[in-house]
Amino acid sequence: MxxxxxxxxxxxxxxxxxxxxxxxxxxxxxxxxxxxxxxxxxxxxxxxxxxxxxxxxxxxxxxxxxxxxxxxxxxxxxxxxxxxxxxxxxxxxxxxxxxxxxxxxxxxxxxxxxxxxxxxxxxxxxxxxxxxxxxxxxxxxxxxxxxxxxxxxxxxxxxxxxxxxxxxxxxxxxxxxxxxxxxxxxxxxxxxxxxxDIEYRQRETFAYSCEAYACVVARAKSPAERKALAADYGSKVRISEERVDPSEVASIVAEAASARNGWKVLLARCAPTTKPRSARQLAREATAARNSAEV
Structure with missing residues (x-):
């Protein structure tokens, strides 16, 4: 060719x-x-x-x-x-x-x-x-x-x-x-x-959750109204993005609307399930591996 x-x-x-x-x-x-x-x-x-x-x-x-x-x-x-x-x-x-x-x-x-x-x-x-x-x-x-x-x-x-x-x-x-x-x-x-720190697979979920929750916060005049708006948001499917589960976003927004700082809820729900290991942890693991190899 x-x-x-x-x-x-x-x-x-x-x-x-x-x-x-x-x-x-x-x-x-x-x-x-x-x-x-x-x-x-x-x-x-x-x-x-x-x-x-x-x-x-x-x-x-x-x-x-x-x-x-x-x-x-x-x-x-x-x-x-x-x-x-x-x-x-x-x-x-x-x-x-x-x-x-x-x-x-x-x-x-x-x-x-x-x-x-x-x-x-x-x-x-x-x-x-x-x-x-x-x-x-x-x-x-x-x-x-x-x-x-x-x-x-x-x-x-x-x-x-x-x-x-x-x-x-x-x-x-x-x-x-x-x-x-x-x-x-x-x-x-x-x-x-x-x-x-956002889980890679949750990036779009996090963005959609922030988008919806920001609109809830902007419109609500009280905690009760925040919850009502979150329920309204979850009452119908609004997301067509294949990488996102609309029901999960609705659940995140509903939980956030009931919290004192709903933004922290969004972050926690979309954070990595396992935290990266610290330098100290890595050093301990390396030492343990060397000791094991020497036995």
Whole structure:
């Protein structure tokens, strides 16, 4: 079989988001191939998004959304999950974390994003928001993406009518397991590396639970109303994500609504079932292994 051509690699990327890490279809050394590949793939992606989005428009993004708007959304969650000494540091990051994927921002995002697959996902998020055809049959239908300390949010956020939905809170909750403590200047230990310790398989469950519980807290005026809203949330299936059990999320939200600090309930329900071993434990185990080998 002959190696793929540049045109074939571009077409594969546009339809699947997959790109050859080595860029072998392009000429030059590895650095030159990477530069050419990036320029060709992203340029083609921008042109295809322009073509598909032509004649379409997305929900308007209000002019007054910014740091204060985002902070108001995420502050209850941060205050409930972090110690007083850490709250302001985490808030300072989250309040600036949201990027709205709009007609004005989409092209710079596609051209400059570090990862080819993420740029493709953002392109599909944008196309979905304007009601255009997506890039491929397997393209994800996303309204938000969280990477490191950035939340990319669709303009559809401002048209959402589900009283228990908040994409900003959902994506911000993912930052807690995407971002290491040292990135924000917080003390890090072997057993405390990430902002929050979330079981890998529970990450989406945690994000959906934070999203729903944040809406409950925002709307409730009393503990009794908090419980009633949690019951309302659990009265019907609201999640179609295959990796999440809607009944588990409803159970977590109901338990949180009955607790003094419901955010800690969310964290406890989604924490790893086994804690990582400490350095002292590892040293003891190594010593025991050596002693056993010497016998």
């Amino acid at each position: 002959s190696p793929p051509t540049v045109a074939e690699e571009i077409e594969r990327y546009l339809r699947t988001g997959d790109a050859d890490m080595l860029g072998d279809a392009w000429p030059g050394d590895i650095m030159e191939r990477g530069r050419r590949q990036h320029a060709d793939l992203r340029g083609a992606l921008v042109e295809e998004v322009r073509r598909l989005a032509k004649g379409h428009s997305h929900e308007p993004v209000p002019a007054n959304v910014g740091v204060e708007f985002t902070r108001a959304k995420v502050e209850p969650m941060v205050r409930g999950l972090f110690t007083r000494a850490e709250q302001d540091v985490v808030l300072a990051t989250l309040e600036k974390s949201v990027v709205y994927v709009t007609r004005e921002t989409i092209e710079p995002l596609l051209l400059n994003h570090s990862y080819d697959r993420s740029a493709w996902d953002l392109a599909n998020l944008y196309l979905l928001s304007v009601g255009a055809k997506l890039l491929g049959k397997e393209a994800p239908r996303l309204v938000g993406i969280s990477e490191e300390t950035t939340c990319y949010v669709s303009p559809d956020y401002f048209a959402e009518d589900d009283p228990f939905a908040d994409f900003i809170v959902h994506e911000a909750a993912h930052i807690f397991h995407n971002c290491k403590r040292r990135t924000l200047g917080l003390r890090e230990t072997r057993t405390k590396e990430w902002l929050l």
